[in-house]
Amino acid sequence: MGTAAPPARAGRASPPPADGASRSGHGRRENAALFAAALLVAVGGLIYELILGTAASYLIGDSVLSFSLAMGITLFGMGIGSLLVNRVRRDPAVVFAVNEIVLGLVGGNSVLALYAAFGLTDIHWWVFGAISLTIGVLIGAEIPLLVRTFQRFGRASSAELVSKVLALDYFGALAASLIFPLVLLPQLGLMRGAYLVGALNVLVAMVVLIQVGTPRRVLVAGVAAAVALTGLFLGADRLERSIDTRTYGDPVVYYEQTAYQRIVLTQYGQDLRLYLNGQLQFSSLDEARYHETLSASAMTSVQDPARVLILGGGDGLLAREVLRYPGLERLTLVDIDPRMTELSRTNRLLRESNNDSLSDPRVEVVNQDAFAFTAEAGRRGQGGPGRQGYDVVLIDLVDPSNERLAKLYSVEFYRQVERLLSDDGVMVTQATSSFFSPRAFSTVDSTVAAAQPGRSTYPFSINVPSFGEWGFVLSTRRPDLLLTGPLPQGLVHQDRELLRFIMLDHPVGTTPMPASTLLRPRIVEVYNDDMRQWRYT
Numbered sequence: 001m002g003t004a005a006p007p008a009r010a011g012r013a014s015p016p017p018a019d020g021a022s023r024s025g026h027g028r029r030e031n032a033a034l035f036a037a038a039l040l041v042a043v044g045g046l047i048y049e050l051i052l053g054t055a056a057s058y059l060i061g062d063s064v065l066s067f068s069l070a071m072g073i074t075l076f077g078m079g080i081g082s083l084l085v086n087r088v089r090r091d092p093a094v095v096f097a098v099n100e101i102v103l104g105l106v107g108g109n110s111v112l113a114l115y116a117a118f119g120l121t122d123i124h125w126w127v128f129g130a131i132s133l134t135i136g137v138l139i140g141a142e143i144p145l146l147v148r149t150f151q152r153f154g155r156a157s158s159a160e161l162v163s164k165v166l167a168l169d170y171f172g173a174l175a176a177s178l179i180f181p182l183v184l185l186p187q188l189g190l191m192r193g194a195y196l197v198g199a200l201n202v203l204v205a206m207v208v209l210i211q212v213g214t215p216r217r218v219l220v221a222g223v224a225a226a227v228a229l230t231g232l233f234l235g236a237d238r239l240e241r242s243i244d245t246r247t248y249g250d251p252v253v254y255y256e257q258t259a260y261q262r263i264v265l266t267q268y269g270q271d272l273r274l275y276l277n278g279q280l281q282f283s284s285l286d287e288a289r290y291h292e293t294l295s296a297s298a299m300t301s302v303q304d305p306a307r308v309l310i311l312g313g314g315d316g317l318l319a320r321e322v323l324r325y326p327g328l329e330r331l332t333l334v335d336i337d338p339r340m341t342e343l344s345r346t347n348r349l350l351r352e353s354n355n356d357s358l359s360d361p362r363v364e365v366v367n368q369d370a371f372a373f374t375a376e377a378g379r380r381g382q383g384g385p386g387r388q389g390y391d392v393v394l395i396d397l398v399d400p401s402n403e404r405l406a407k408l409y410s411v412e413f414y415r416q417v418e419r420l421l422s423d424d425g426v427m428v429t430q431a432t433s434s435f436f437s438p439r440a441f442s443t444v445d446s447t448v449a450a451a452q453p454g455r456s457t458y459p460f461s462i463n464v465p466s467f468g469e470w471g472f473v474l475s476t477r478r479p480d481l482l483l484t485g486p487l488p489q490g491l492v493h494q495d496r497e498l499l500r501f502i503m504l505d506h507p508v509g510t511t512p513m514p515a516s517t518l519l520r521p522r523i524v525e526v527y528n529d530d531m532r533q534w535r536y537t
Contacts, residue, residue, distance in 0.1 A: 037204045038146050038165050041100070042172025043179065044197045044204075045139040048107045049074050050180045051194050052132050055114045058190075058262060058277045063402035064524070070132055077136020084137070085144035092148035093208055094218060099145060100205035101225045103138040108198020108229050110135065111191045112236075115243045143169060149208070181259075189257030191240055195233035202226045248275065254347065258339040265349060272349050273466075274315055276340075276398060283466035284353055287317055290470060292494035293462045295321035297474055297503060298392045298428040300485035300496075305391040306330070309420065311370040311408075313396040314340035316354030322394070323357055324488035331363045332390075338367040370397065371407050374416035389422040395429035399527060400440070406521030409444060414451035418475075426476045427452075434461040434471035434508045437530035441471040442510040443523050448473050450515035458482070459510050460503045471508060 049070055056066035088095050110131050117127035146165055184193040202225045209219055232239070241252050250273065254265035264275040272284040282290070295318060299305050306329040308322050314335030322331055335341050344350045345358045358365055366373060395417070400409045407413055417427055431444035445459045455475040464470050476482065483499055516523035 035164070035168060037208060038143070038168040039172045039175075040200060040204050041139075041142045041146075042169040043176045044103075044107070044200050045142065046173045046176035047180050047184065047193075047197050048110070048135050048139065050176070051107075051111060051190060051197075052114075052128070052135070054185070055111050055190055056128055057402060063404065065528075069128070073129055073132035074136035074139070077133040077138075078140030080133075081137040081140025081142075082144050085141050085148070088145070088148075092145050092151075093211070096142070096145035096149055097205040097209045097222065098218060099138055099141050100201040100208075101222050103135065103142075104198035104201035104205070104229060105225055106131070106138065107135050107201065108195045108232065111194045112232075112239060112243075115191070115240070115247075118247075120243070120247070185257070186259030189236075189240075189262075192233055192236040195229050195236060199226060199229045199233065202229060247278075248273075253349065254343075256339060256343075258337055260337040261340075263337075263340060263343065265347070267349065272353060274350075279398060279401075280466065281315065281398070282317060286465050287353075288491075289462055289464045289493045290467070291317045291321045292491050293499075293502075294318060294394055294396065294428055294430065294472060295324075296487060296491070296494050296499060297460070297472065297483075298394060298426045299325050300487060300499070301426045301474070301476055301478075301482045302391045302424060302485065303481065305485070307390050307422075308332070308392045308394065309390040310334065311374070311393065311395045311397060311417075313394070314344060315350060316341075316344040316357040318394060318396050319357040319360075319363060320354045322392075323355075323360055323362065324490055326488065328362060331360075332366060333358070333363060334366045334368055334370050334373045336367065336369050341365050341367060370395075371413055371416070374413065374420060378416050378419040389420050389425055391422050391425050393417050393421060393425065393427045395427070397430065399432050399437075400516075400521075400523045401527060401531075403521055403524055406516065406524045407518055409447060409516055409523040410521065411447055411451040411515050411517045414448050414475075418452045418455070424476075424478045424481065426474060428472055428474045431459065431471040431473045432527060432530075433468055434459075435469035436534055437527055439511065439513060440523060440527040440530050441508070443513040443516055443526050444471075445473050445510045446513045447515040447523070448475050458503055459508050461508045462502055474503070 052074065053063070053067035053070035056070060057063040113131055114124070114128060117124040121127070143165060147162060150165075180193075184196070188196060202222055206219075206222050206226070209222060237255070241255055248264065248266045250266035250268040250271070252264055253267045254263070256263045261276045262278070264278075266273045266275070270284065274281040299308075299322065304327050305325065306327055308328060308331045310318055310322070310331065310333045312335060313319060313333060314337060316333075319331060319333055322328060333341070341358060344354060345356075357363065395408075397408050398405060400406055414427075414429075421427060427448075429444065429448065432440045434441045441459070441461075445457055449457045452475050455477050456479050458474040458476075459471060460474070461469050461471040483496065483503065487494070487496060513526070514520075514522055516526075
């Protein structure tokens with residue numbers, strides 16, 4: 001009795017090969033290529049979200065807002081992209097490849113567009129939202145198109161297939177979360193990293209196009225996109241410098257993206273400026289006002305200060321001031337970024353500014369997170385009553401604009417610092433601007449007081465023209481020793497009369513504020529609220 005031939009599978013592009021082994025081998029190659037594509041697009045998709053959030057946080061300083069918007073808008077776009085796939089009537093493999101080419105071009109240029117928008121226009125938030133939404137739509141279309149492409153090659157859609165594709169998507173997310181902070185950002189930086197991921201999207205498109213055969217114009221478009229992204233990758237540093245020159249106003253003489261921050265040096269005439277993640281750290285025209293005040297307020301409030309700890313201050317300028325005091329025996333400087341401290345040792349412009357302070361034999365540089373250093377030093381029993389602790393601890397860290405920095409302005413941190421001080425030791429921390437961020441300044445004072453209840457705190461400020469009125473908080477067990485020690489030779493701004501005026505005769509008033517802790521980092525919210533009126537007007 002005859003049997004009917006089995007029905008052909010719907011959507012089959014061509015008759016199966018006559019030889020079963022060939023058909024099986026060809027199918028395995030197709031499946032391997034598509035599963036590899038699923039893994040690669042998952043890696044690229046999450047990295048784009050991380051790039052968008054990081055770029056925005058660099059540019060505006062508020063990491064919670066930046067990452068929340070980047071993730072939220074992108075995920076919203078992914079939902080739209082997934083729905084739009086239902087309207088696709090063309091070959092899903094070709095549409096997937098075109099989607100990847102467009103995603104590569106948009107995502108690859110995302111950082112360039114954001115930098116240009118934030119630096120040169122007033123519509124940066126609209127640009128950020130449009131780019132995040134577009135990338136989200138393109139990412140959202142990837143998985144549904146891949147599933148339909150599997151059907152195009154003869155695999156029926158099933159729960160098993162979808163679960164495998166989604167598993168690869170989640171595995172790719174883990175890979176991306178490790179690759180971005182550990183490899184991509186420190187080795188390539190944001191802009192070149194974005195172009196590399198864009199090229200990855202185009203590579204995935206080309207692999208799929210080769211598998212399916214495609215109209216020549218689509219293949220040519222893919223090749224053109226790959227060439228363009230390669231050229232932009234090679235020229236990314238020049239593009240960044242060009243935009244930064246306009247953003248910073250002065251010529252950029254040094255630019256580097258490290259594992260921790262973006263370091264930029266600008267120079268115009270005699271004015272050398274250092275920026276970290278876009279935030280001004282000093283101007284050589286007036287930095288002495290800041291660094292002399294921070295060092296002198298503490299060094300003159302301790303009898304014979306011999307051992308000093310600086311937390312932050314990787315540019316070496318504060319160390320320069322501390323080294324002026326003849327009784328100094330040992331200075332430990334803790335800065336998280338080894339590239340910053342190495343640059344301060346080797347860059348001619350920085351060496352001239354810091355008088356080669358980090359090469360002084362009395363200076364020990366430790367490249368470690370300040371919170372971890374103070375915690376470990378406390379566990380080792382360094383400092384405290386009955387032990388040889390630091391006579392002075394100077395805290396010269398960047399402003400608390402995000403949660404990563406909030407721990408360095410917390411009760412727990414200042415408590416750890418107190419354990420490292422000698423019996424009569426003094427701590428002074430920079431405390432943001434008493435004019436531009438008065439509530440944050442008050443929060444630092446309240447937090448120090450809460451962390452060190454047995455000590456007296458003294459909030460004060462000095463005018464630094466490039467920054468405005470800048471605040472500090474000093475804590476001591478011996479108020480009777482305040483400003484009793486001698487000032488060193490070579491100061492260009494600070495003297496005893498001015499110190500007494502700003503610290504004792506006319507101290508800055510503060511408003512009682514809740515202390516900031518690790519679990520409730522109020523300092524970030526307060527600081528960004530204070531600064532928002534100045535940023536967006």
